[in-house]
Amino acid sequence: MRRILAQRRWTPLGKKWLENCRAYSVPASSKVVRDERFATLDDQDIKHFSGIVGSKGLVVDKDELEVANTDWMRKFKGSAQLLLRPQSSNQVAEILKYSSSRRIAVVPQGGNTGLVGGSVPVFDEVIVNLGAMNSIISFDEVSGILICEAGCILETLDKFLADKGFMFPLDLGAKGSCQIGGNVSTNAGGLRLIRYGSLHGNILGLEVVLSDGTILDMLSSLRKDNTGYDLKQLFIGAEGTLGVVTKVAVLTPQKLPSVNVGFLACTDYTSCQKMLLEARKHLGEVLSAFEFIDSFALDMVLKHSGHRHPLPDAKEKFYLLIETTGSNQSHDKEKLDNFVETVLTQGLVVDGTIAQDNTQISNFWHIREGIAEALGKAGAVYKYDLSIPIKDLYNLVEILRERLGGLATVVAYGHLGDGNLHLNISAPDYDEKLIAKIEPFVYEWTAAHKGSVSAEHGLGFMKAHAIHYSRSPETVELMRKMKAMLDPNGILNPYKVIA
């Protein structure tokens, strides 16, 4: 096992965060050092880049750079002196070709909504932001295959598809800002993986630019193509370390009209698990989301978001948000009624409500999707995204709650249907003592239960050192070899994913 060479340490910032409602985590005692093999930008470089992207594609403004250098959680901050906004794949290719030859490190960036510090520089890497490449190239209304550039915002794509009677097979809280290139590079899971599967299945083709400027055209939009190795799968989830995604071909499902959402209260975690079984049995193919929220998470989001409690009389410890999507309203309602009657009779739910119209549906979803933002407003937050066998999932939460005592509030929610726990520890301030009690305990516990230390958020910078908790040394070694082959100068998103 490789020794951990990089450590993230949070400096205690006291009450200062309250003023900005955020805190920067400056790695004062971080052991990551800038790789001195990388060049430092000079005027020649800037002139060359200017020649590639034009004056409107070159950003050196301090304020704009400050925003691009800081991640969404305001925990990681780089010091890039230059941001580039290419407008075509050719420009991306020229940028990378030049950067490779000069050994200039780059960070590919989309909507900058990542949660593991993967989308911002660690030092002075040049940011290559794909936001200007936001055209929808084509849409086939028979097959549902959409081809678009990597800088398209997820919500924009979904709205475009809705007009045509289709939907994007991925949905997450960041949809208004995240870009599809970043979603692909992170292999984002989202709220409906339980129904539509992962991006590994829905992405039919990619166009990727390699570190030497080669434009790899794998943009086929065929449902089935077993010719050779399926290389695009390497880039899905590679977090920009193997190549820069520039175009995407996606298979999109029909947008079905009948949507029902239930918000249900359960007394204990065992009931939640049984509910999942019953939901699969009774709702079957119309089940489209199965999320859980514990009472601490619900309290947090209701406090900071202004939404009202869907079940004001319920004082339970667990809440489930269950959604069905189908083509026939009466068919789905009947399935839902049977499901509800069964679980009520069995005593699996204590109380609940079914949304009566679209406003109520979106209210319930806003509650679930607003938890991350609420945590951000509440203070310092340590965020963990873990895959754990469903039967053991909540044990970690209770053990950690006991372990941390009054030091912090442990809040849990997530995609229960996928076995994905979003574990968040909320404290008034970032605190050395606190992090010492959390890490590596959480990672070790997860590894001991054969889980994953990053279910869907990726490793980024935050967990670059933690890959060995979930992958064998041989696997990691092969990953290093692939990285060395595809990016010999190591310029693509360095210090990330595999430390």
Added chain:
Amino acid sequence: MSMNPFCEIAVEEALRIKEAGRASEVVVVSMGGEQCVETIRTGLAMGADRGLHVITQDSSSLFPLAVAKLLQALVSSEQPRLLLLGKQAIDDDCNQTGQMVAGLLGWPQATFASKVSISDDKESVCVEREVDGGIETIQLQLPAVVTADLRLNTPRYATLPNIMKAKKKSIQRVTPEELNVVIGSDLEVLEVTEPPKRKAGVMVASVDELLDKLKNEARVF
């Protein structure tokens, strides 16, 4: 089909009056095609006791005067002490039905209610209504018509036990003919035009470009 938000507030108020012991029964009424059944079910799931569905060929021919006449007919057979309506429907924004039915019945009316209190002896109702100048408080003899405004209450979500119970509650169907009401087309829609489409915004890539556009295109300065 979603319940009109103001009507939802009216249903909620009716339920609260019943829960306070000031009423014995809450009946929800909807008029139109088959989609009305869903709306009535929502009312029943919130806690209403039974539903009345006035079936018409299609809902688009039901203008406020027709609705008011139908309500007048229902009132004579049901004999309610209080008629609660939303102040207006969000499809036509007419804000007429409550006022018209009160006129037809000869009942007192209080519109845009933000607070409703039935008296202890259940003979009168005290209503605070939102008017331009502030809040007006009036007292009406029952039976009366009250229309609900936004701030009257926050409607409850229909809970599972009530949703299950609602399936067994009755929805009585009746036609305008059975109520001796002729639905006339007393309004003719001459034209409906959309407001002019907003032009899409333009993304500018630099401050210079912004200044240029402000000066030469928008002519701000």
